[in-house]
Amino acid sequence: MLWRALLFLVVLVVVYGEVKTTEINFHGEPIVRISSKKFDRLSIIKMLSQCYEKMFPAANGHAPMHLGSGGWVVNDERSCIQDTEVSYYVKSIALNSKEYEASECRINLNQRYKAIVSPSLNIHEYIHMKDDSVLAHVESTLIEKFATMPKLSEFKWYQLSDLNYKLQCLIDYQDIGQVKLKEDIVEVELERVFDIPHSCGFNRYQKNDQSSIRFTDTQTVQIPINGTFYCRNGRSSTCNRSKADFLYPHYKLFED
Numbered sequence: 001m002l003w004r005a006l007l008f009l010v011v012l013v014v015v016y017g018e019v020k021t022t023e024i025n026f027h028g029e030p031i032v033r034i035s036s037k038k039f040d041r042l043s044i045i046k047m048l049s050q051c052y053e054k055m056f057p058a059a060n061g062h063a064p065m066h067l068g069s070g071g072w073v074v075n076d077e078r079s080c081i082q083d084t085e086v087s088y089y090v091k092s093i094a095l096n097s098k099e100y101e102a103s104e105c106r107i108n109l110n111q112r113y114k115a116i117v118s119p120s121l122n123i124h125e126y127i128h129m130k131d132d133s134v135l136a137h138v139e140s141t142l143i144e145k146f147a148t149m150p151k152l153s154e155f156k157w158y159q160l161s162d163l164n165y166k167l168q169c170l171i172d173y174q175d176i177g178q179v180k181l182k183e184d185i186v187e188v189e190l191e192r193v194f195d196i197p198h199s200c201g202f203n204r205y206q207k208n209d210q211s212s213i214r215f216t217d218t219q220t221v222q223i224p225i226n227g228t229f230y231c232r233n234g235r236s237s238t239c240n241r242s243k244a245d246f247l248y249p250h251y252k253l254f255e256d
Contacts, residue, residue: 030087031190032141034134043134044081051194051215055202079199083212088138089191091218093152096187098222100127102229103179105239106249108171113251115171119179119229124160127181128224139221142188155186159226169231170252178239183227190219 036044102123108115120126130136146152163181171177194215196202202213232239 028089030089030193031145032088032138034086034088034137035084036082038137039134041081044084046132047086047134047194048080048084048196048200051196051217052202054217055215076199080197080201083197083199085195087193087195088219089193090142091189091191093189094187096185096222098183098185100181100183101178101238102181103169104245105176105178105243106171107176107241107244107246108173108249109246110249110251111173113253114173115177116250116252117169117171117177117179118167118250119163119165119181121165124163124181124227128158128160135221138190139223142221143223146186152186155225158224160224163227164229167229167231168252169233171233175233176235176239176241176244177231177233178236179229180232181227181229184225185222186225188221188223190221192217192219 034044034047100123102119103117104120106115106117130139143157146155160183167179169177169179194213194217196213196215198212200213235241
């Protein structure tokens with residue numbers, strides 16, 4: 001598409017309290033291409049299934065897609081998987097922040113003591129655990145690409161090894177509280193372009209005279225730069241009295 005060839009991405013970079021902009025041009029080239037040459041059969045099937053669900057919602061009455069599992073059978077499964085290609089294009093990049101729950105939501109029911117809540121052990125590793133090999137590859141490719149670009153090359157990614165896991169948040173009587181993890185992130189909006197051969201059988205529901213069907217959607221990748229634990233007392237979107245835990249508390253004596 002012509003707009004891709006002209007695409008300039010504005011990146012917000014905070015340097016010493018100032019907001020500066022820099023232009024990046026990807027020249028319309030995909031940041032990464034996904035195919036069976038690099039990824040296993042199950043990874044391609046998973047992406048095709050996601051695409052199928054978006055193209056043909058269940059409300060339309062189409063059967064679910066089940067390649068080779070006795071459900072809806074494709075015309076030629078091997079050709080379908082081998083000839084499917086998904087291209088990722090960068091649409092926008094922005095510096096942002098994101099918060100995660102880093103502990104249980106706790107309520108203090110003891111009048112004499114303050115309840116203590118601390119970060120769950122290795123919570124940052126759990127949050128950033130990658131169980132999707134395609135998404136992990138896309139992220140690592142973005143990081144490699146950023147290393148060659150002005151401003152973005154200055155960032156050091158995943159600086160989370162020095163998080164203060166000894167943090168203790170104190171909760172007053174009848175109050176609720178939780179530890180939060182706030183991260184500075186680079187948020188990348190990607191356009192995914194699926195080129196799906198007719199051997200996958202999608203043309204049963206979408207007539208197409210071309211050799212393949214093309215479908216486009218968007219996906220956002222959030223890459224952390226650094227993070228900080230902090231105490232969040234009181235009600236929040238992830239912590240309220242109805243879900244607060246009161247079992248097996250740790251306490252600290254109220255000071256006179």
